[in-house]
Amino acid sequence: MNMDLLVSVLARAVAQGATEADGYLVEDSAFSASVRLGDLETVTHARDARLSLRVFAGRASAAASTSDLSRESLARVVDEATSLANVTADDPHAGLPDPADLIKGVPDLDLADTSPEETPEAKIEVARRCEAAALESDPSITNSEGAEYYDRRARYVYATSQGFARGYTTTTFGISVSPVATRNGQMQRDSWYSTARKRGGIEDPAAVGRTAAARAVRRLGARKVKTAEVPVVFDPETAASLLRSLAGAASGPSLYRRASFLLDRLGTKIAAPAVTIVDDALIPAGLGSRPFDGEGLPTARTVLVREGVLGSYLLDTYSARKLGMASTHHAARDGNGVSVSTSNLMLLPGRATPSELIGSVRRGLYVTELIGFGVNGVTGDYSRGAVGLWIENGELTYPVEEVTVAGNLLEMFQAVEGIGADLVLRDRTAAPTLMIGRMVVAGN
Amino acid sequence: MTELARTRPESFFADRFNLTESLLARVLGGNLLARADDADVYLEYRVNEELQLEDGAVKKASRHVSQGAGVRALSGTRTGYAHTDDISLQNLEEAARQARAIADRASTSGVVAVPSRGRPHDLYTLAEPPFETDLAKKLELLRKVDGAVRAADPRVTQVIASLTGEEVVTLIATASGWTVGDVRPLTRLNVTAIAEERGRREIGTYGGGGRVAFDFFLEDERWRRFAREAARQAVLKLRAVDAPAGTMTVVLGPGWPGILLHEAVGHGLEGDFNRKGTSAFAGRMGQKVASELVTVIDDGTIPNRRGSLNVDDEGTPTGRTVLIEKGVLVGYMQDRLNARLMGMVATGNGRRESYAYPPMPRMTNTFMPAGEDDPEDIIRSVKRGLYAVSFGGGQVDITNGKFVFSASEAYLVEDGRVTVPVKGATLIGNGPEALSRISRVGRDLKLDEGVGTCGKEGQSVPVGVGLPTIRIDDLTVGGTAV
Known part of the structure; x- marks a missing residue:
């Protein structure tokens, strides 16, 4: 139903004079519960939706987004975006990707949990067990910033004014805990966590708690060293x-602004020969997996660094055109339009x-x-x-x-x-x- | 968008969503308060506009609307929170049902009134709110900024300038029976310059703003100063040498280096960490925690500042809270929850990023009042050290008190003179120790230009800082020159 909503918004943009438009709709519902020193501390229920839109008037463009999905508010957002696109400057590189490149069938990457919903009490109990294990595992654990359980279900839909519309659903489950250790008046906090696409993928809460406690305890007695x-x-x-920093420098916007230490380094040696770094969007049930990017382009496994040599940049359609290259299908949507993000980024x-x-x-x-x-x-x-x-x-x-x-x-x-x-x-x-x-x- | 600033928040939500004060009172009274120690309903409507220039032209423009409501029930140390982006009476009642579930099993003693001080302020009513300013004037300003950065130095190869304007309308129905609203404008001009010379590239960033109108950037050609500063920083860094590594005397310039206070003491004096006993400052009220030259104040009532608020996000009027007075810890920053549990006064520091989050104790504008020393004398007093005048971000580990902040413009001091610029380096220290080693305080207090955003537990809020020139004996500088 909301795919239809997005399609109708894009149709309105074209009716208002836009030459083309694309849009992204995220609907999510989330739950979180935190426990501190065994007692329930905070429970949060959330239900949100956000529609973001990119409108082109020839080679000029503008973006808009709203969390108000009422008919009149959507109409106003479309009209404002269309009129904004008439005042921005032309940009020869602006525009949607070639429709021929858009994803055809959406692969099932197993990103959503299908098991029955658990009760809030059961979820709170997971956080409680996690924190209890941390508190019990060592006598020097004297305090806690608490443990948290959260889950989130999100539906993503991407559509263009040319008639493309595809979507997928993900779920995320997580626990984290931050115990505090004390010895001789010195306090040290550390934390540990587990995150997964499936409820069953979360590690044993007690094991997460014990790891967090061990991390905090081993910091007791910390001191400075000589330079x-x-x-x-x-x-x-x-x-x-370190990989995140490297990926930021490899991203299209940093490169076309000449604001990157990886500028002009494609195909050159930037790391030791043992270093291979890949970004793989297609790992089943992967936390960063996505079947298509924020412009509807099919994702893949990109070798960022192969045996020390910079093998690829991370590009969306716009930054690729600016650099005279092809998109690597790393577009991400945010409120301000399109940016670049990695999926499952790892050093082998x-x-x-x-x-x-x-x-x-x-x-x-x-x-x-x-x-x-x-x-x-x-x-x-x-x-x-x-x-x-x-x-x-x-x-x-x-x-x-x-x-x-x-x-x-x-x-x-x-x-x-x-x-x-x-x-x-x-x-x-x-x-x-x-x-x-x-x-x-x-x-x- | 013009209707926003011209309407009272009470009538804004009544007109748009049919949510009158009496309906809000019904949600609160009927559903929440029967079982809770405290409760509130928070409504928010936010519009945001961003214009960005790069390659000499404004090619990116965006406008965003977000709206939502959060309902909170508090019982003992427990918080139930539910939020929705679909503001209707039915959704609020459903949210109230979810929020109060947390309180069902707890015993209640009725609403505990938390004393708050004074009435809401009127710190940023604008003659022309950001959204009423003609778009053409904004585009023109960005083009002038671009020209000024490029004219400042031929080594500038790229300019990115952005102008953002935001207006947030809030309405908070509190358990104490009153409903209070606020209309908060926020604008910012940001300028980034990339400079290149002989294959070396560097970046300079400058900007500012506040709860001010567009004309703020035209006053005294403020925009031109921002443009020149961004260019100057980028070009200066082209000749920066490796920063020193090790412990040495550090002199901080006035203004934005006040981020030291934000990280080294500010977070550690937020009520929640002290109630839980997880702050390095916990249990030290009334004790000496800094050099006697040090006074630190958090003040949410400075007109038009980025960190200022008429009321906080729980409806408590903001105030001026002395945190450290002549080296002695005298105050915490409190929201209602932690004030109630600690038997203290809510100080107007209960803030949230948006309706999607429950509030917690946060800073507003945090600064150190001026001392007596001549800033030049302070530099002259240093045999060998670092003089840092501009910073990127900072971070603190509340529990062990260790803080970092990263210098983006700094110089060596040799025999009392500022000499060569050094590359960016992170400075690291322990809050109470570093404050105890402040040996000189200048008479040149400056507040920052209006660029700060503070993150805590995933929530970002605008803040301000201020500092006079100060000397810290022995702080660790994380450079590469051994």
């Missing part, structure tokens, strides 16, 4: 954040176990958390706050905090000296343990 240039081993969570695993990687380091830092925003996407300059454990003679010793790790992303990827075998798709971006030969750790 030094040493090897740095990133755990899978922090290694994944190597053969080493994490302890072999740590064991190969005489003196260095094992990083388990990064904070702050010190990444310059134009130059690749990198400087972030870090938490972790100090490596001495191949062994993890005491916990470390209040230090920074700094370098340059291009140099860091070239200096990858070890890749773990421990890749797990815990999230839509994932990496195995990663060892970088040399970075500056700043402390005392």
